[in-house]
Amino acid sequence: MNRTARLYALVEELRAAAPRPRTVAALAARFEVSTRTVQRDLQVLLETGVPVRAAAGRGGGWSIDPDMTLPPVRFTPEEASALAVALASADTAAPYAAAARTAARKIAASMTGPASVAARDLAARIVALPPPFDPGVRTAVEGALAAGTVLRLSYTDAAGHPSVRTVEPAGLLTAGGRWYLVAWCRTRRAGRGFRMDRITAAAATTEQAPARDLAGLLRGSAAVGAVRPGTLASFADPVTDRAADRAANRAART
Numbered sequence: 001m002n003r004t005a006r007l008y009a010l011v012e013e014l015r016a017a018a019p020r021p022r023t024v025a026a027l028a029a030r031f032e033v034s035t036r037t038v039q040r041d042l043q044v045l046l047e048t049g050v051p052v053r054a055a056a057g058r059g060g061g062w063s064i065d066p067d068m069t070l071p072p073v074r075f076t077p078e079e080a081s082a083l084a085v086a087l088a089s090a091d092t093a094a095p096y097a098a099a100a101r102t103a104a105r106k107i108a109a110s111m112t113g114p115a116s117v118a119a120r121d122l123a124a125r126i127v128a129l130p131p132p133f134d135p136g137v138r139t140a141v142e143g144a145l146a147a148g149t150v151l152r153l154s155y156t157d158a159a160g161h162p163s164v165r166t167v168e169p170a171g172l173l174t175a176g177g178r179w180y181l182v183a184w185c186r187t188r189r190a191g192r193g194f195r196m197d198r199i200t201a202a203a204a205t206t207e208q209a210p211a212r213d214l215a216g217l218l219r220g221s222a223a224v225g226a227v228r229p230g231t232l233a234s235f236a237d238p239v240t241d242r243a244a245d246r247a248a249n250r251a252a253r254t
Contacts, residue, residue, distance in 0.1 A: 014064035021061030048105040077118035084119040088126040132197040140202035144169045150209045154201040168209035191217030
């Protein structure tokens with residue numbers, strides 16, 4: 001059994017035993033490898049974000065949280081390649097890119113056979129330029145969206161005029177290969193779209209922002225026809241019922 005297959009089988013072995021722990025010695029005997037090899041494999045799983053944990057003492061060992069792991073998922077080579085491309089794209093400019101990278105490692109660790117080979121081969125042939133904005137800005141925007149808190153922005157509009165805005169984040173818009181933060185702007189007292197690469201600085205606050213309706217903020221803007229990407233349809237309802245081809249390339253208004 002190669003290492004990739006063993007890592008996958010190790011996760012499933014811990015899942016089957018959960019919540020009871022398995023000792024390193026028992027796992028080594030199960031997979032017919034040395035205890036040192038099992039310890040290295042468990043360390044790899046930890047580093048890739050798999051929720052394995054160790055308990056010391058009598059009756060201790062390694063276990064996994066079954067509520068934090070996916071059951072076995074079988075991908076076709078085409079599906080695996082699509083995931084590799086999508087996650088590689090997210091590595092450049094998309095919000096939550098760091099989470100996308102850890103997700104990619106988890107998916108890769110779980111795949112075996114032709115799907116794994118196809119994904120790894122394609123991933124090795126994709127390169128990306130660095131994101132066109134400060135990673136610190138992206139981190140602040142991600143945190144504010146996740147926590148529902150107010151955000152302070154330093155922003156430069158299309159005409160090159162700088163301003164400082166206090167905003168209540170509502171969501172993200174992608175159009176024309178660019179990303180926008182859609183928010184209620186307290187300075188302008190209206191909904192606005194802020195192009196991520198024009199945000200020169202972003203500072204998080206602890207103030208909870210009022211809930212804002214994303215579709216409502218887009219109403220009346222060039223992005224009024226925006227719809228949720230098809231790949232996200234299984235997670236939530238569409239933003240609007242309008243056709244996707246009406247989505248605008250210009251969302252930033254100042």
